[in-house]
Amino acid sequence: MLQGEEASFFVLCDGKTALPLGTAQDHKRVGEGDTGPNTGGMGAYSPAPVLSEAVQERAMERIVRPTLREMSRRGMPFQGVLYAGLMIENGEPRLIEYNVRFGDPEAQVLMMRLGGQVLDLIQAAAEGRLDEVSVAWADDHALTVVLAARGYPGRVETGVPIRGTEGLPRSSVQMLFHAGTALQDGTLVAAGGRVLNATARGTTLQEARDRAYALVDAIDAPGLFCRRDIGWRALGPVQDAPATSQPT
Template sequence: MNILILGSGGREHALAWAISRNALCDKLYCAPGNGGIASLAQCVALDAEDGAAVRDFCAEAGIDFVVIGPEAPLAAGVADVLRAAGLLTFGPGREAAQLEASKTFTKEICDACGAPTAAWARFTEEAAALAYVRAQGAPIVIKADGLAAGKGVVVAMTLEEAEAAITDMLGGAFGTAGASVVIEEFMTGEEASFFVLTDGTDVLPLASAQDHKRAFDGDEGPNTGGMGAYSPAPVMTPEIERRALDEIVKPCIAEMARRGTPYQGVLYAGLMIGPEGPRLVEYNVRFGDPEAQVLMLRAGAGMLDALLAAARGTLGGFAIDWAEDPAITVVMAAEGYPGAYAKGEAIGGLDAANAVEGVTIFHAGTKAEGGAILSNGGRVLNVTATGPTLAEARARAYRAVEAIDWPGGFCRSDIGWRALTRD
């Protein structure tokens, strides 16, 4: 079958890697793709958020299946346009995608079905929001209500930080995404990423993973889109997974169906695991990035079969054969990220890095130009590795990092530390 992936990041490169390994895949396209994806798929200069343009391209290229990677096309309703045209599509429609596009919507769904999450309040006026945080005190969490590319969250440890975040967000720092803010109780515990596939009725849990959101070692610095991940995550014990499914994920999916907007695709539950069990931090309506990179490496070609089952409504009884070896990914980012950073810097040593045993490098923000690979984003490379143990996988990943010649890049040196220091 001919398959189109929408997106241009490391998540989409990982999806392309897994899908291309399946014998069902005849011709693979990616729109718009990046410098690394181009080695696996034909990259197409197409606006992934323009449903009509995507639909027309699918007709011209004879596309049989569309996999939507990032959240923006989902929030824009691209899946609705494609399904209306009779195209088999993986990913939720616009209404269901509000689970990521609106923090308020998610909180209302949780309240309606009793899913445990942080106490919250929503504000559109700065004075009222400031009064609320002064009454609540710090630490406290300030979130832009809409899509902010993974950066619209401030975990404020002081009242001053909270006030500055409110002023920035309601003052336009995140555009329309920050026209309202959701202020949440600060939850303590250990964060984990829990992914399920769903066809709107049946639910298939995927392997566990854990992300590292802070920019610097020791979980210091600003929040980012993710600086590394590993799978499996020991914090997601069978009991925690069962409770997350029964108390959070399944009730929310049932509530979406009850409202007439069934959810089909991958649902990513960011969880806080505390003494009382799992609570929902947030939902994302796509594979996490960089968690997708470790999940795809462990699932391999079987991931395409699972995506098709979810899209066709035949997920009941389906199972993925996960590789037993753990996987880890280290994000190499441009100096300055998540703030201002340079683009267009040449990156060398990729062949040597890829030659390290167990290593696969996924491109997140690159472009190919004149035979060279250039940086073209904040998060640029995902140096991903498997090994018989997590420690060995991590050692391989960092050996590959050392082989990469990119003076303008940086990475955390402690990815996987929680699992490796666990008793």
């Protein structure tokens, strides 16, 4: 086993150049305090404090760049999104896995922070000119909360109605992403395990969390549940989480 704290590191590659794109931290366990079975992700926040600039550079030098050099040597240079799942212990990154995609729910927090510039960065990667561009990061934070169907990550209840989404804000600081929803006779219903992602930005992680949970609390969907402690590794445990946030 690997001990430490898990975090996600995203890099754009054009076959020659690797451009760090951002960091995030996911919450895999279904229950508060990281308890219960693993899921595809119950929420995430960005940036990940454990992935400091120094740790990111170690990951680039020891893990990412050697991988890309070897792929080029083998005649199959990598071009696209590289998602490195890392375990960090005492400032030392170790690789758990690679994915060649944006993760979910990490993508939601990354996209909220990157905004429209991500299209230019992806185009530069596709055209082999990442060495000409840079990422313009705002000094901000983003957090997303997954609303899942009862029973997730096991057998879930589908077809349960979801109300209250029509009047929610859709802005650069608050956004509700749909994942497992459908329209049934004109009514929005749950149609999967992970159903919605309430996502928000803020000047602090606490502000981002408050805004994300404000979206959650505006939704009328008794058939959905969420974790009430997303971001707890950075902000500390949440006391007295509402009972309705627990899966049944």
